[in-house]
Amino acid sequence: MTSLSIIRRGAGAGLTALAATAVTVLAAPSAYAAVQSVSVEGSDHKVGTTYTITAEVGGASGGLLVYFSDNGEFIGAPKVPWPPGSSTIEWKPSTPGQHIITVEQGGSTKSIVVEVSKASSGGTGSSGSSSLSGTGSAGKLLGGLLGVLLGSS
Secondary structure (H helix, E strand, O other), X not given: OOHHHHHHHHHHHHHHHHHHHHHXXXXXXXXXXXXXXXXXXXXXXXXXXXXXXXXXXXXXXXXXXXXXXXXXXXXXXXXXXXXXXXXXXXXXXXXOEEEEEEEEEOOEEEEEEEEEEOOOOOOOOOOOOOOOOOOOHHHHHHHHHHHHHHOOO
């Protein structure tokens, strides 16, 4: 065997190894996909009610911190997936309307849209009366201050 054919065989093996590496690198991003699904408990979401957001995570970066956000604002601190493959956080919407809940982990993101409605009134308040004096100490204090300011104490 001549040195020229050894060089050709070596180059051929090198190209084969290079092609295999390129295929592995091109296939790698799907192996690193982290956030697989996002869900919010319940179906009739109301302002001021607490819900659990659950993210199912996996892939090679499954152990990285999980970040939750509501319309771009982080919800709490980042979470370590526990038990493995899952991460949860409590969420209490403060405004009605459309909320885009996004979960991020290791460069992977997934979002879900949640409609939040106003909290229903409990019906315990009085209607038709605009008196500022209440039966509690805060109501009495406020009524007394307003009486002094208005000159009718």
